[in-house]
Amino acid sequence: MSRNDKSKGGKFSGGKRGGKSKKATPGKTPAKPQSAASNAFKTDGIRLNKYIANAGICSRRDADIFIAAGNVTVNGKVVTEMGYKVSLTDDVKFDGRSVNPDKPEYFVLNKPKGIYVTGSTEKGGRTVMDIMAKATKAKLDPVGKLDTQTMGLLLFTNDGTLAKRLGKPRNGIRQIYQVNLTKPLALADLEKIREGVYLEDGKVNVQDISYIANRPKNEIGLETNSTRNHVVQRLFKSQGYEIEKLDRVVFGGLTKKDLPRGRFRRLTDQEVINMGML
Structure with missing residues (x-):
């Protein structure tokens, strides 16, 4: 991890992040935009x-x-x-x-808890597309998924080529999660996860895991490049732990810096280039 991802001693840094932003804000569900x-x-x-x-x-x-x-x-x-x-x-x-007839566009959202990524509109649930409706007239799609109760970074684009490549990357995508468990994580279990855990669909390797500095032992920082479904939840459940809160704070080269919960922003040209190189 970079120096910004961890505090001294190799531990993840905790604390609140992100300030006020004047970027586009989510609103009421509008009519479906036409590109x-x-x-x-x-x-x-x-x-x-x-x-x-x-x-x-x-x-x-x-x-x-x-x-x-x-x-x-x-x-x-x-x-x-x-x-x-x-x-x-x-x-x-x-x-x-x-060829996509619309010019490629790229956005990142800091997804709130309780928002569906796909489907469930028949249940009356709000989706991320309700938030992204005012971002652009182009038809955006989320890259990958986040569980309804999971918060954090979610990429959107109408670039089908990039979305397909990031959806099933050969070497995975760097992701860092902040995990709040319902009980403290024993050091022995932390070490087991660090060594790699075998789940029903194979071994899951993590690049790093540690207690978040100056926080209770149930607050964990975890870095993985796995894009399997529910992998973080299944990883901790295999060791007898339930997740109370899950937040993806890094995705590829994207971070939540200056991006409050529920807000989105357009990627910079350099970020688009970096995502294309993943």
């Missing part, structure tokens, strides 16, 4: 060069050059015709990679 691309398709389609330019790949003029050179396919067929129009349901690929 710029959706609006463009309302007539009789959109020119292929504009479709590619909207995706942020290149300018319209350069798109014409790539189209003429045979770099673009529509529904599996090479299209070289200038002025060719496509619909929202067409499968457009540039150099073999699917």
